[in-house]
Amino acid sequence: MNRLSNDEIERLAHKRAGAKLGWYFHFAVYVVVNTFLFALSYFGLRERAWSMYPVLGWGLGVALHGLSVFLIGQGGGIREKMVQQERERLQRQRSGGQ
Numbered sequence: 001m002n003r004l005s006n007d008e009i010e011r012l013a014h015k016r017a018g019a020k021l022g023w024y025f026h027f028a029v030y031v032v033v034n035t036f037l038f039a040l041s042y043f044g045l046r047e048r049a050w051s052m053y054p055v056l057g058w059g060l061g062v063a064l065h066g067l068s069v070f071l072i073g074q075g076g077g078i079r080e081k082m083v084q085q086e087r088e089r090l091q092r093q094r095s096g097g098q
Helices: 006-044 052-070 078-095
Strands: none
Touching: 006 052
């Protein structure tokens, strides 16, 4: 595998930390908003327990976001292999005169 320069390591570290912070923020907003919706559903509009629908739908989005950040985005996995393949393809194009 290619050795990364200090600048590349710094850039990649900032990118990954930003992605993780983005997920934490997404999760925090999810909890706050869905707590409010649950309270509204339970205490305010008691006709039907409708607050489970946004919890499940948005929860799926939060889970997929977390998978993409913590599993796929960690490096050494699928994403890194695809980046390496694209890097090699671009280098071949550059050396081929295109």
